[in-house]
Each structure stands twice: as structure tokens, then as C-alpha cells.
Amino acid sequence: MKHLISPLDLSVEELDSILSLAQDIMDDPDKYSHVCDGKKLATLFYEPSTRTRLSFEAAMLNLGGKVLGFSSADSSSATKGESVADTIRVISSFADICAMRHPKEGAPTVAALHSGIPVINAGDGGHNHPTQTLTDLLTIKTLTGHLDNMTVGMCGDLKFGRTVHSLINAMVRYPNVRFILISPDELKIPDYLRKEVLDEKNIDYIETNNLEKYLPELDILYMTRVQKERFFNEEDYIRLKDSFILDAEKMKLAKKDMYVLHPLPRVNEISTDVDNDERAVYFKQVQFGVYARMALIMTLLNLSVDK
Amino acid sequence: MLNISGLNQGVVIDHIQAGGAMKIYEYLNMEKLDCQVAIIKNAKSNKMGRKDIIKIEGPIQIDLNVLGILDHNITINIIENDKIVRKHTLELPDEVTNIIRCKNPRCITSIEQELPHKFKLTDRKNRIYRCIYCESKFKGN
Numbered sequence: 001m002k003h004l005i006s007p008l009d010l011s012v013e014e015l016d017s018i019l020s021l022a023q024d025i026m027d028d029p030d031k032y033s034h035v036c037d038g039k040k041l042a043t044l045f046y047e048p049s050t051r052t053r054l055s056f057e058a059a060m061l062n063l064g065g066k067v068l069g070f071s072s073a074d075s076s077s078a079t080k081g082e083s084v085a086d087t088i089r090v091i092s093s094f095a096d097i098c099a100m101r102h103p104k105e106g107a108p109t110v111a112a113l114h115s116g117i118p119v120i121n122a123g124d125g126g127h128n129h130p131t132q133t134l135t136d137l138l139t140i141k142t143l144t145g146h147l148d149n150m151t152v153g154m155c156g157d158l159k160f161g162r163t164v165h166s167l168i169n170a171m172v173r174y175p176n177v178r179f180i181l182i183s184p185d186e187l188k189i190p191d192y193l194r195k196e197v198l199d200e201k202n203i204d205y206i207e208t209n210n211l212e213k214y215l216p217e218l219d220i221l222y223m224t225r226v227q228k229e230r231f232f233n234e235e236d237y238i239r240l241k242d243s244f245i246l247d248a249e250k251m252k253l254a255k256k257d258m259y260v261l262h263p264l265p266r267v268n269e270i271s272t273d274v275d276n277d278e279r280a281v282y283f284k285q286v287q288f289g290v291y292a293r294m295a296l297i298m299t300l301l302n303l304s305v306d307k
Numbered sequence: 308m309l310n311i312s313g314l315n316q317g318v319v320i321d322h323i324q325a326g327g328a329m330k331i332y333e334y335l336n337m338e339k340l341d342c343q344v345a346i347i348k349n350a351k352s353n354k355m356g357r358k359d360i361i362k363i364e365g366p367i368q369i370d371l372n373v374l375g376i377l378d379h380n381i382t383i384n385i386i387e388n389d390k391i392v393r394k395h396t397l398e399l400p401d402e403v404t405n406i407i408r409c410k411n412p413r414c415i416t417s418i419e420q421e422l423p424h425k426f427k428l429t430d431r432k433n434r435i436y437r438c439i440y441c442e443s444k445f446k447g448n
Contacts, residue, residue, distance in 0.1 A: 083419050083421065083422075084415065084419065085419075085422075102415070103413075104413060104414060104415040104417065104418055104441075105411065105413045105414050105415065105440065105441035105442075105443075106414055106415040106416070106438065106439070106440020106441040106442075107415040107440075109415075109439065109440045110415055110419070110422065110440060124415075124441075125413045125441075126413060127413075127441055127442070192442075192444060196429075196430070
């Protein structure tokens with residue numbers, strides 16, 4: 001059985017196939033509206049996340065399926081001390097597929113080891129968030145037409161920002177992708193990503209704390225929020241939270257066809273005066289996320305529709 | 308001079324970093340062995356200054372490769388009929404369970420005590436293991 005725990009669980013071919021399916025769904029959603037009739041998705045959210053949970057639920061409902069689940073650890077049997085392994089064994093009897101978000105890293109891996117149904121990692125602490133990566137890739141591919149030959153800027157919290165780690169891991173597999181990694185020194189990408197992914201694969205990248213300098217070179221700017229919940233020390237959070245703010249003035253430095261992505265929620269790192277800029281696609285990205293999750297659910301359940 | 312009798316048959320784990328013998332005794336669960344075990348601490352060594360040595364008498368079934376993770380300077384001599392018949396070369400195992408523990412406070416193993424601590428070898432050259440759950444790094448000594 002196939003699970004999706006890390007973005008690297010999918011080969012480039014599998015990834016391309018999911019993205020193509022998502023684009024086909026986008027073109028003709030009605031064709032797919034009954035493909036999951038009679039199927040159930042369990043959303044096991046041990047940590048609140050309105051957007052991701054509702055995106056999964058919308059995806060399943062769009063496919064004609066039904067959803068069940070919980071949206072915080074308080075309303076699950078985790079409060080009684082039940083392990084992830086036991087919970088997933090039980091849920092396997094209720095649903096056909098599940099999406100799990102957990103504050104602890106590796107929890108979905110534990111679930112996958114004991115599950116009778118496909119497990120989708122919907123975010124595990126600061127570790128992985130593969131469906132956000134699918135969303136990001138679908139957004140970039142649909143808007144630019146390709147995933148190779150581009151300069152991608154990543155800005156903000158690159159240390160704890162799991163969406164950044166996952167996107168880098170996924171994009172290094174495409175030829176001639178260059179990264180500009182913009183962050184304060186304290187929030188640079190983790191060492192393993194630098195040494196074992198970027199250096200190991202001879203990827204061209206620059207680490208900097210100067211957004212304005214590199215903005216004109218970028219084809220994609222991926223902004224991230226400095227996440228309060230990832231800090232053990234509130235002082236560090238307050239010191240770093242306003243490091244980089246993208247506003248309309250800075251957008252003047254960017255290419256006419258550069259796109260600004262953000263995994264959301266936004267706090268203040270993108271000023272609202274950027275929202276009406278055509279290059280700001282972070283709200284479109286949310287819609288792409290639903291299509292990406294629809295394609296993923298179909299793929300993991302081995303479902304298809306007649307052409 | 309402390310005198311420990313020679314081994315007729317058994318295993319000598321030598322060149323253990325001084326102070327490390329008890330850790331190895333625990334990792335290899337030697338308390339379960341019913342043969343003679345000698346732990347020599349702070350023995351003089353030309354190469355290391357001071358070192359620890361463990362001598363185990365008799366034929367034993369222990370996976371010694373895990374020692375490679377803990378201390379790669381360790382040498383292992385297999386003794387039969389009063390002679391060293393083989394020097395065991397430590398090979399890093401591809402996967403280890405409950406030998407090293409994940410220290411990442413964000414890892415699922417930090418709250419689920421009964422989960423086995425499993426690590427996979429991801430970089431043999433640099434002796435790097437990663438937790439199978441959170442992918443945190445452990446680098447062998």
C-alpha cells in the first residue's frame with residue numbers, strides 16, 4: 001500500500017502524473033465528482049489547522065466521498081493516552097484513507113507502519129508537509145508551464161519552515177533550478193539540507209539576508225511566516241518575526257512575471273498592499289491545493305475515470 | 308600490576324575509549340551472559356594513553372557491529388586455543404533498534420515511550436544515522 005509521508009516518497013514520474021491529473025481535474029471538475037462515491041476520508045488532526053483540514057475535506061467532498069475525523073488532540077483519544085499506532089489501527093476500520101497532522105515529527109510514519117489504509121502526512125511538526133509541496137508544485141507548473149530552468153527565492157523562516165524543506169527536496173530533482181535562500185542568520189536552512197541535498201547534488205544556491213538585492217533575479221518568490229509555535233523561547237520569536245516584509249515598493253524590483261507564493265497563514269510578512277498585484281498568487285494557491293489533494297486521494301486509492 | 312588471566316577461548320574488545328567500557332557492557336546486554344567477563348578500566352596504552360578493555364570468556368553470540376556506531380577505534384580479537392585466530396572488522400549495521408536514542412524533543416518518540424528507537428544508516432562514509440521517524444541525525448564517534 002502506498003502512503004505519502006515525505007515528498008520524496010513520490011518518484012518524479014509519480015509526481016508528474018499526480019500534477020497532470022490535478023490539471024485535468026481543474027479543467028473539468030464535473031468529470032470527477034463521483035469518483036469517490038462510497039469512500040470515506042478520515043482527517044486526524046492532533047493540531048489545529050483550519051486550512052489544510054478543510055482543503056482535504058473539500059477535496060474528498062468534490063470527489064463525491066464523505067469525511068469524518070477530529071480537529072484537535074483534545075477531542076481525540078490521545079488525551080486518554082492512546083498511541084498513534086493504536087489510533088490508526090482503529091481508524092483503518094472506519095475509513096478508506098486518512099490525512100494526519102501531528103505536532104510531533106514522525107507521527108505519520110508511525111501511523112503508516114501500522115495502518116490498513118493509505119496515510120497522508122498533512123504536516124508533522126517542523127518536519128514534512130508533502131501536500132503543501134504538491135500544491136506549490138502544481139501552482140508553479142500551472143502558472144509558468146514548467147518546473148525546471150528557474151530561480152526560486154525562499155524567504156523568511158527557512159529553519160523551521162517545513163514547506164521550504166519539502167519544496168527544496170522536490171525541486172532539486174528538476175534540471176537547472178537555482179535557489180536564493182533569504183533569511184536571518186538564526187533561521188537559515190538546516191545543515192542536512194545544505195550538505196546532503198544542495199551540496200551533494202551540486203545545486204546552485206546562495207544564502208543571504210538581502211531580499212532587495214536578489215529580488216530582480218527571481219522567477220518565484222516563496223515567502224514564509226516566522227512561526228511562533230516552533231520557538232521554545234518567545235524572546236527569539238519577537239526578535240526575528242519582522243525580519244523580512246514584502247510590500248508594494250519592493251515588488252517594483254521584481255520581474256513582471258515573477259510569482260509570489262506563500263503557504264499561508266500570513267501574518268505581516270506580505271503587506272496587504274501586495275494582494276492586488278497580479279503576481280501575488282497565494283490565494284490562488286489555496287484553490288490549487290484542493291485540486292492537488294483530489295488528485296492525490298484518487299492516486300492513493302487507485303481510482304480513475306474513463307476518459 | 309593487575310593481572311587478569313589470559314583467555315583460552317573468547318573475545319577481547321580492545322582500544323575502547325577510557326571510561327567507555329560500562330556503556331558498551333550495557334549496550335551489548337552483557338549482564339545476561341553467564342560466562343566470565345572482565346572489564347579493565349584505564350589500562351595503559353601507547354596509542355591512546357589510557358583505554359578500557361573487555362574480555363569475554365567462551366563462545367558468545369553478540370552482534371558486535373553495533374560497537375562501530377559507539378566507538379570506531381575499537382578493535383575486536385577472537386581467541387581460540389590461546390591464540391588470536393581472527394580480528395573482527397566492525398561494519399556499520401544498516402539499521403539499529405534501541406541502541407541509540409533520538410534526542411529530538413519534537414520527535415514522536417519523545418512522547419510515545421513504547422516506540423522502538425530505530426535509526427537507519429544514511430551516510431556510511433560519514434557514519435551518519437537518521438531516526439526513521441523524524442530523520443534527526445546521529446553521528447557515530
